Amino acid sequence: MNFSRRVTEMQESPIRKLVPFAQAAKANGKHVYHLNIGQPDIETPTSFMDSIRNFDEKVLAYSLSQGMPELIDSIIQYYKKYDMHYEQDEILITNGGSEALLFSIIAVADAGDEVLVPEPFYTNYNGFSSAVDVNVAPITCKAEEGFHLPSKAFIEESINPKTKAIILSNPGNPTGVVYTKEEIQILADLAKEYNLYIIADEVYREFVYDGLDYTSFGNIKEIEDRVIIVDSVSKRYSACGARIGSIASKNKELIKQILKLCQGRLCVPTLEQVGSVELYKTPDSYFKEVNAEYQKRRDIVYTALNEIPGVLCKKPTGAFYVVAKLPVDNAEKFVTWMLKDFDVDGATVMLAPAEGFYATPGLGKDEARIAYILNEDDLKKAMYTLKIALENYPNKTL
């Protein structure tokens, strides 16, 4: 039996092929510090389960395709704190940020069209695009520049009549970059000049460190009709398993078009929406605490990386990731070696090789993403283990 070209060509998760090595390591009694995944260890606010436990409808019926009005209202109130102003008919609730991205891509690009994406990028941008025959055109960003954007002229070279949108995450997964106001403005100018949408994945909006200013695309009034804000409760409230995301846009006609896609899948789960109404009411003190915790972890990781000879890594300022250039021949081989042939006192480390986060062939081979989602103690041990691993790896380049 044949499969479609689009599904066969779809990239597998770059982390997934290393999972069997991690499982084997654990089966052999090795402890594996998982710095490879984006699953936070922070507790989900209890308001989520509390409100779900109180749900007592006898029939678990379909909810509205657009989403529960109470949840949309809760999100409207949340956005106001960031000087982003949306109305009820400018927001759609989706199955996670994932569906928000997929539907946005379908709505702005036809088969054969292109989307511009700064690389390294969240792998699924490529996955969703190729599933619906849209091509990703990468804008290469460099570790040496902390993965900030290249010049306007450089980006411009990648734009052609097939280009329909720029997709980016800010703060960035996998890089931890937070774009400056100037960078946001450059993209806004390009969007206007070349008639592009901006699909702004801002699910890490609160995860910005060092007191840095954060500019949302929802704050750039002059291009509000071409901005699609993608959001999610997953990282914001450590509720990855809820799968509640959203699309917000001042372009009401766009929302109407995407609503047709929402109607096709009928609705998003009722209970998870009930819980998320409360999540979006979580007091700001929660973010302060979580933020302080992540900033501390970021410092541990960044400091440790900079003490390892040959590692290149500018200080990341957002999300809970960093991409570091390692003094190794090949990061995937290095991670495989750590899992198979290395340990310090029975423990080893798993990172996500960064090659899969690039669309340009050959890039990122000596880079890896580190997610700082472990507690302080474990994180310190993990970074120490990584240091020793880099000293002992037989194919190091230093």
Added chain:
Amino acid sequence: MNFSRRVTEMQESPIRKLVPFAQAAKANGKHVYHLNIGQPDIETPTSFMDSIRNFDEKVLAYSLSQGMPELIDSIIQYYKKYDMHYEQDEILITNGGSEALLFSIIAVADAGDEVLVPEPFYTNYNGFSSAVDVNVAPITCKAEEGFHLPSKAFIEESINPKTKAIILSNPGNPTGVVYTKEEIQILADLAKEYNLYIIADEVYREFVYDGLDYTSFGNIKEIEDRVIIVDSVSKRYSACGARIGSIASKNKELIKQILKLCQGRLCVPTLEQVGSVELYKTPDSYFKEVNAEYQKRRDIVYTALNEIPGVLCKKPTGAFYVVAKLPVDNAEKFVTWMLKDFDVDGATVMLAPAEGFYATPGLGKDEARIAYILNEDDLKKAMYTLKIALENYPNKTL
């Protein structure tokens, strides 16, 4: 700003444009009997909420992309009762039957390919297909024949090298048809001869009346590598708001390909899976009760329809729908008239005009779908109201 061709051309829900008329009727104090929607009134088994209330993980983490092993196991056990035998790596949990359909279509058809669908069909087959640039080629079925399939030779005429799959619901939404073993065998033979997949939407599997035999595509061993079974807890356990569906196929490589799409959207909500594990353990006595209730309702609707002069409708034997040919110029106009200009003792009826369930232009204009999802008393009153409406409609054709 422009939108993609595929989203702008996507059909809106055929029921949705009548909703404002229903809202206006209610605002004017009219009671509206909703026979237009597929939201059952049966209570959801309490085991669903009970197990969710007991969920006490501190972090609501991502679950596996394939789905929770416990839920997959629960579904495996459920299938065994129907002599359908699946293994853990032959089932994927999806966001409702909707996502199961969308992912199946993406996996077997590329942009420009075709899927054969008996019409009238569940509108979203068309919606999902067009969203991913797949064309629906209808196999026209007729009210006069109870919407059973035409001859093998007739179906064959619609097959061409672009045809990749046959999609159908059995029991049928919107028609209530249950295909005979012979009809299933004809489709199986065609699938084999022309190298097609069969995407079998069997979400109404238990809703079969009159003690009729039911043949699942999961029982046709000779084509097991080309069969994709789509299922859902929505109708089966009256849990439409849970959005838990599944894909089952003996074609392990196909499951692996679709798993890549599942990985792209990370996972299905954790809590809803926890609840669904229990739903799939619901004792068979539940189906017996529910079945008896629906059969009683089916009898009320069918008897009432046959007593109305000019109505054509063969006895439906499955799901909770029937498509009837009405003695009116245009079913949409008729339903609009009922909502705007008609009532019996302050009550009126809403049906789903059937034109939107057809892909062939012009078909179904004088047909409507009736969903029997009201209790006995209300259903009797609704059918009486419909009878009076047909007597009084100014543009009747009889």
